[in-house]
Amino acid sequence: MLIPMGAIEGWVLDTLEKDLAAKFNIKVERHNSIQISADAFNPARKQYSSSFILNKPHTFLEAGRKELVLAITDVDLYAEGLNFVFGEAEFGGQFAVISITRLRQSFYSFPENKNLFIDRTTKEAVHELGHVFGLEHCPDAQCAMHFSNSLLDTDRKSASFCSRCQARLEKLII
Numbered sequence: 108m109l110i111p112m113g114a115i116e117g118w119v120l121d122t123l124e125k126d127l128a129a130k131f132n133i134k135v136e137r138h139n140s141i142q143i144s145a146d147a148f149n150p151a152r153k154q155y156s157s158s159f160i161l162n163k164p165h166t167f168l169e170a171g172r173k174e175l176v177l178a179i180t181d182v183d184l185y186a187e188g189l190n191f192v193f194g195e196a197e198f199g200g201q202f203a204v205i206s207i208t209r210l211r212q213s214f215y216s217f218p219e220n221k222n223l224f225i226d227r228t229t230k231e232a233v234h235e236l237g238h239v240f241g242l243e244h245c246p247d248a249q250c251a252m253h254f255s256n257s258l259l260d261t262d263r264k265s266a267s268f269c270s271r272c273q274a275r276l277e278k279l280i281i
Contacts, residue, residue: 111140112160112180112204119207119228123179126229130266131236131280133175143180157184157195160204175239177232178204193231193255196238203235209258223262230266231255237268241279245272 109124120137128135147159160178184206186192194205210227212219233251245252248260250269255261268276 108136108138108174108176110138110176110178112143112178113140113182115140115179115181115207119225120179122225123228123232126266127177127232127236130229130233143182149185152185154183154185154191155180155206157186157192157204157206160184161195161197161202174201175236176202177236178202179207179228179232180204181207183208193261194235196235198238198243199241200239203232203239205231205235210261215258226266227258227261230261230264233266233268237272237276240276242268242272242276245269247271 109120109127111120124135124137127133143155143160147155149156160180184192184194184204186195191209192206193209194203196203205228207224207228208214210231211224230251234255237252242252244254245268247253247269248263249265250272251264251266252268252272253260253264255264267273
């Protein structure tokens with residue numbers, strides 16, 4: 108399930124829905140947009156806690172429903188000990204969240220590039236869902252599961268898994 112948190116452009120959701128369905132060979136349903144709790148905002152950092160947001164989808168799913176959920180937001184996220192994160196996931200769980208804020212060229216005062224933006228968004232979504240399926244970070248800089256410490260890392264990697272991670276994924280989702 109794809110859940111927009113706040114206002115996300117329809118074309119972004121449409122593209123991500125299609126890309127994730129093809130990548131993971133799953134049906135992707137879109138939920139109505141939900142608001143981000145003001146409690147997730149840290150005024151000292153001027154960012155939102157990804158861990159706090161990650162718990163939000165739990166509140167509206169039916170008890171016992173085992174569904175993968177990717178929340179997508181356009182606010183700047185952080186996790187304790189890090190300056191920012193592109194996303195966070197429950198390792199081997201159900202839920203992941205990504206932020207598209209730092210994936211936009213305009214965040215860095217450059218002209219927008221729609222293709223680059225959606226490429227980055229897909230890579231980060233695939234990465235976080237990989238964690239939900241139980242994949243760890245990969246040392247292969249081209250693999251979708253490689254840790255992105257910067258936007259350069261995201262741009263360098265692929266939206267696909269290396270052969271090692273792909274084989275592991277296939278064993279995990281059988």
